[in-house]
Amino acid sequence: AQTVTQSQPEMSVQEAETVTLSCTYDTSESDYYLFWYKQPPSRQMILVIRQEAYKQQNATENRFSVNFQKAAKSFSLKISDSQLGDAAMYFCAYRDNNDMRFGAGTRLTVKP
């Protein structure tokens, strides 16, 4: 079964600084997709960014970008110019046509 590992239960960043959240996964599939979801306190989970495994180019969405290393099965999220509103739980997720799995999450704190 596919597994998703987030090795950082908690991370902290100073406002306006950059932070990187780590994620590794395990799969034998060649066609799959990777996602980062954000879950603010007491609010709904929303998609931050996604990456198709067949694309070599790293996805970017404004201040959010990923470092996708397919051979290493690594999918880290970089948040630039961190804002107070970025404080949340961040979940890395893997999906193929048969499976959808989430990591245990990283709690990000943004210090003013």
Place this chain on the structure above:
Amino acid sequence: DTGVSQDPRHKITKRGQNVTFRCDPISEHNRLYWYRQTLGQGPEFLTYFQNEAQLEKSRLLSDRFSAERPKGSFSTLEIQRTEQGDSAMYLCASSPSRRAYNEQFFGPGTRLTVL
């Protein structure tokens, strides 16, 4: 608001009672998913529907759990003879097609507490 809605938002029940949760997906989303999320963990997949057909069930979904999606619109998740270990947040999500690429839109969840 046309997002995913779930009802109730909170449910407290006594062990052994049955509970039922409802999820209304975004209209025209033909895939609907149920997840369970315990404190400090990511969502765990329970089951999903393609229209009214239940296509996959996780081994987490014991015989006390049943889900339906009549007419391919809203869905219900029922837990019979609840146990304290069932206490969790139950999340519903929908997506517009069967492509794995598509984003899942999550509801606010139903928090179940079993006393």
